[in-house]
Amino acid sequence: MMRKSKLFLIALPLLAMSLAGCVKYNGRESSNPVEKMTLTIDKTELSIVEGSQATINATVDKDVEVRWSVADEQIVTATPENEKGLKVTVNALVPGQTTVTASTSYKNRTYTQTCTVSVTRKGGGGGGGDDPSIPEPGETVTTYLVIGENGRYQGQPGVDIPSVFVEYAVEFTAKVGDPLPTKADVTSTVEGSKFVAWQSYEGDGALTQWTTVPNARGKILYASFAGGGGSVPPQPGPGPEPTGYVTLYFAGIGAWTDETAVNLGINNQFVVAAKQADNNYKATVSVTGSVSTVNVYLNQGGQEGKYFHPTTGTQDYNRMNSAINTGAVTVEVAEEISEAKEYTITFVDWDYAEDDWNHAWFKYTFTAGKPSSGGGDQPTPPPSTGTITLYFDGISEWTDPTDVHLAVGSTWKDAVKQPSGKYKAEFTVSEVSSISCYLSQGTTKYFHPANGTTYDRMYSTINTGSTQLEVGGEYIITWTGWLDHWEDEGNHGWFTYTFQLVA
Secondary structure, eight states: OOOOOOOOOOOOOOOHHHHHHHHTTTTESSSSOOOOOOOOSSSSSSEEEEEEEEEEEEESSSSSOOEEEEEETTTEEEEEEEEEOOEEEEEOSSSSSEEEEEEEEEETTTEEEEEEEEEOOOTTTOOSSSOOSEEEEEEEEEEEEEEETTEEEETBOOOEGGGTEEEEEEEEEEEETTTTEEEEEEEEESOOEEEEEEEETTTTTTEEEEOOOSSSSSSSEEEESSSOOOTTOOOSOOOOOOEEEEEEEEEOOOOOOOOOOEEEETTTTEOOOOOTTTTOOOEEEESSSSOOEEEEEESGGGGEEEEEEEEOOOOOOOOOOOOOOOOOOOOOOOOSGGGOOEEEEEEEEEEEOOTTEEEEEEEEEESSSOOHHHOOSSOOOOOOEEEEEEEESOTTTTSSSSEEEEEEEEEEEEEOTTTTTTTEEEEEEEEEOEEEEEEETTTTTTEEEEBTTTTTTTTTTTTOOOOOOOOOOOOEEEEEEEEEETTTTEEEEEEEEEEOOOO
């Protein structure tokens, strides 16, 4: 006879009275106190780029379900990620601003928390145009320069531009990669205040400096001033005035088909490089003091996408590394942008990568001067990625709390129980080498997929049979019964299953 192991949890109610919830009448507390609860969310403001996702988490101190609503579902949608609604995924659809509200009820009272969500145009960083396409190198685009109430551009104040929701701004029309206005054109009416740089906040909240026209339509940049209190919001505060400039090129990836952001920097101060007509990337970076490091990292797909880092020569998997080994080359700083010395980082090949290729490290060379040729070819392209969805079914009637653990390759996730009773997990991968699964109840009971007559406690690989595994597919593992074998009084068990493609 087959056995099924269960865990029985006994809930002991806590009896307590909270005077904090009492209602007062004529200075006295009611003999019938009102019990309250607390609802909080981890974000009250959220800025994301159209086409991307972000999460908002709710916290409650009672056993209640949290509901989510969106004021304008044409701008974003909100999808709960678990049965209690304690986590919601916000999907950005089109540029605009709306609110996402979490609400719940307890003891006939309603509690709400609201997050203001701003969606910026893809590639525009807050631009107001309707065209999200990426300009061609050398194409003429409009960039909106916010100079603030005290700022002046060529002696004139900025104006309000309602179409992109900015004030005290200038419409600057120029070709992608052309120099942006410098301190010769940008001044302040505040005594002692000097222009430092153009800055923008990207979708992940990172502050990025710009010296050339971005490769985007309708990008919004903010002037940063130092001294005299003349900074323009939303800058975090005046920084030191640059003492010079260095021009960096990045070469060797001209044949890449995926849109790639190349971030070049000096002393960890980054500028997003502009792609040139010859497929190389170029950025002029401001420098304060001497050059301690030259930096670069590549990004595909934004905050949730792929990041590529220069190798240090050892496989240390340092995701934060961006420092370039300049070797025998001395990097010189020029006082004026027009006189900036030029240096080139050239992609050579991949060194190593993580299993999902969301982070990879590349080899390179560093030389003085411009690139010797065009953008070059990519020796080994990073594999494209997609989503594979796994389901686990057959245990929806179990009364003991059960955790389902699923894996694609070496990447494990805890599956989320769906209203249908199935468990679900999604993976972003470049290939599907294997699928694995095991179940657990608490920290003492573990259930493993059957592997013939071998009872290996560490075994978890699913026999996929003749089913072809592909990125983008949906597959289901269905529990069919227990093997007549248990160990340690039922603390380890083995189950049979079927595996198939979801039609």
